[in-house]
Amino acid sequence: MRQLSDTTWVLEGPCNIGFIVNDDEVTLIDSGNDKEAGRKISKILKEKNWELKNIINTHSNADHIGGNNYLQNMTNCNIYTSEIEDAFIQYPELEKAFLWGGFEINELRNKFFYAKKSKVTNILRVNEEFQNDLEIISLKGHFLNMIGIITKDNDVFLADSVFGENIIDKYGLPFIYDVKEFISTLKKIEKLNARYYIPSHGQITDNIKPLVIKNIEVVEKAKQQIKKIISSRKTFETILKEYCDINRIVLNGGQYALVGSTIRSMLTYLADGNEIEYIFDTNQMLWKTITV
Ligand SMILES: [Zn+2]
Known part of the structure; x- marks a missing residue:
């Protein structure tokens, strides 16, 4: 767990998970890969004596919502996300159908494409504040209606709008749904002037510019x-x-x-x-x- 401010923590891993803590009440930003991620989060909550109130899902990909089912069953927490993404979270079979463009082959019937379902309790809208201290921004491109979160300390959770250097070097072009939006989101991020930038897959950084350039370059190359x-x-x-x-x-x-x-x-x-x-x-x- 890396602490960024008195209210913001990040559980660094293959999918970085945000903990926004106010009076020992936690709002999670994404919930990780699977039930194991849910267990790990739940262990941290117990150790710190924190209570899970909300999960904000930046988008509906299985590696960001995998812990939802376990955590919601344990704590009855609220789940917030944007429109469209809510449909995929509540009906995860949409994800594999969407990716296959028909009824999926057997190789897509696993946790990487098919998270356990959970109940979205509230819809978040872009440019609205969440509980007076988090700002919701649109990060369309990687997925249909992905969102990001800016904290009161001006740290920004970037979801999969920008990928870490190691990820790009290893995998090349990342998954992109809408290329035009992906690029315009990257240009928007570059102008944010945040304190820390937290991509879901990559290192936390205070300078996003080189990463934005690298992500634009990989699209241009493809x-x-x-x-x-x-x-x-x-x-x-x-x-x-x-x-x-x-x-x-x-x-x-x-x-x-x-x-x-x-x-x-x-x-x-x-x-x-x-x-x-x-x-x-x-x-x-x-x-x-x-x-x-
Ligand atoms: Zn992801």
Whole structure:
């Protein structure tokens, strides 16, 4: 546990978890991977003599809501999140259906894609204050309606709007739902002027600029790679294969769904920017870069 101020703590791990503490009452920011994360949080609460009142979920991905079910059963705590994300949290089968684009293959039926369900008790709206000391900001892009939280000490929980250097170096392009929003959120973060920046996956930092640049660069690199791949007409499957070959990504069912979804979003982004186009040829959807 790292203490950032008299009210803000972060349990650092594969998914950083925030503890906002007021009079021994805790508002959690995300709940970690799974039941194990829930147990770990619950142990900390006991040791510190804190009472869990609320969980704020920044978005509905399983690695951010995995502890919800366990903690809500134990403490009957409130769960807050934004609209749309609330649907995925309450009906987690939407997550695997969304990622697969149909009824999911067996490889997606596990805790990485399918968290246990929990009850969202309240909806948070952007630019509203939460209990007079937390400000809710929109961080769309990585997922449909992701939010971030600014504390009264001006520390900002960034969820998955920006990824740590080690994550980008290891995995390359992160999961992105809406590329245009992802980039405009990164530009927004850069202007925040916070004291500490807390990405969910990455180190806490007081200077977010290098990380913002790195995240924008990885998107730009993928964009150029994709455009090069489709200098001649190709199907999505071929684009995905060639993209993975170039970047030494080895696909399995789960990676196919995650990387595949991001590549599809990249294709939409490039098509919306009139940089690429698709045609249907003998029932094949073929993508190609527009040359001027
Ligand atoms: Zn995440």
